[in-house]
Amino acid sequence: MNVTELKSEGLKKEYKVSIPAQDVAKAVETKLNQVSKNVKLPGFRPGKAPKAMLKQKYQASIMGEVLDDMVRHATDDVINEKKLRPAMMPSVKITAFGEGKDIEFEMSVELLPEIKLGDLTKLSLEKVMAEVPAEEVDKALGYLAKSRRETQKVESDRASKKGDTVVIDFVGSVDGVEFQGGKGNNYPLELGSGSFIPGFEEQLEGKKAGDKVDVKVKFPENYHAKDLAGKDSVFAVEIKELRESKEVAIDDEFAKSLGEKSLDELKNKIAERIKGDYEAASRMKLKRQLLDTLDNEYQLEVPQGLVDAEYKGIVSQYEQAKKYNQLDESEKAKSEEELLADYKNIAVRRVKLGLVLSEIGKDAKITIEPDDINKAIINEAKRYPGQEKAVFDYYLKNKDAVEALKAPIFEEKIIDHIISQAKVAEKIISVEELYNFDEEAKPAKKTAKKAAKAESTSEAHKEEKKERKTTKKSA
Secondary structure, eight states, X not given: OEEEEEEEETTEEEEXXXXXXXXXXXXXXXXXXHHHHHOOOTTSOTTOSOHHHHHHHHHHHHHHHHHHHHHHHHHHHHHHHTTOOBSSOOEEEEEEOOTTSOEEEEEEEEBOOOOOOOXXXXXXXXXXXXXXXXXXXXXXXXXXXXXXXXXXXXXXXXXXXXTOEEEEEEEEEETTEEEEEEEEEEEEEETTSOOSSTTTGGGGTTOOTTXXXXXXXXXXXXXXXXXXXXXXXXXXXXXXXXXXXXOOOOSHHHHHHTTOSSHHHHHHHHHHHHHHHHHHHHHHHHHHHHHHHHHHHOOOOOOHHHHHHHHHHHHHHHHHHHHTTOOOHHHHTSOHHHHHHHHHHHHHHHHHHHHHHHHHHHHTTOOOOHHHHHHHHHHHHHTSTTOHHHHHHHHHHOHHXXXXXXXXXXXXXXXXXXXXXXXXXXXXXXXXXXXXXXXXXXXXHHTTHHHHSSOOOTHHHHHHHHXXXXXXXXX
């Protein structure tokens, strides 16, 4: 095999590769001999058919197989001999091939950049945290009590008010024509809950059981059903019954109904849960700060192929959101040209951070262990109380779902490693500050919340998988 470098520009390299005709002929002969042992031709026993006849019948397909095999192996050999680190599968263009001729092809490959890691112990980060206010616990208790309230029928002839539940039949129409999904019977609607279209519930306040009301509302412009978005509609509503809530006493008995021994214990459990939410928000802010720091510290050329693939995924998300009227107001305020430019910047950032994290993970010899996956599945199951078995069964039967867990697991392990090495100062802030993420977002991310909601750096995991495959192959 002869290899000639044609071009070297940044991360891109091109080679001309030539495989001698005699090597090709030898491979074709070997394939032909393998075929002759098993093929059956009329009038001949297996393995006894004349080679000339076999060659005439199978030459084209064998030549195709040989071409694929030899080009693939030659490409791998070039990568190994030149000690290349491809970012993606090389692109191959056949320039010469035929019986009795050399195989010649041009190979284009985009490489991963060389990343010189800095000293992680010199990184300075600030971890912000908020204390759990007593009023937050009381508020959560109030929500719990409200969710367990029972209603009783109002026997007096009074009008409805906010907080009451009206049991209604309703039929919705646009321009006099009923629409799908706009009909319901004996529906319990709490007035003031905001569960129906804006303006709907208010028009049922001050009404009595037995009243019939034409509720006139306009569907929001971003309504999920595009055929109804922004349209005026009329709902013919009949109030069948008026019900009022019975207040629930928040005491030890209430706590026991929720499986706790006392009200104090329930409050402690609620405080722990709120604290867990605060810690998740704190982690998110710390991670963003860390990624911003790495983004500023490492200036490197990134493979265009990886950027294009990431950009394509972001644009696909944007087009889906646009199709279903789910764009943020900040996105609607920008032209598509501006948004696409923002998305391109996000794609570059994601790829760069993914490569940097991958290099840090490789340097620290971070791997994904079976126990990591088990913990991730358990945490996922906890999100669906009462359905834990279904979640476990889903992952047990779905290898792709398990594989999808690996990228975030790998990334979080790297993040944990970096944080453990860096200088981290702690600071107590208000709950409002803790949950204010916009102030520290870059302009591109502000206008592209859906595309960059989470700093996806899956390239780190992709590179970790690639390293494991390469190591296994070399071994």
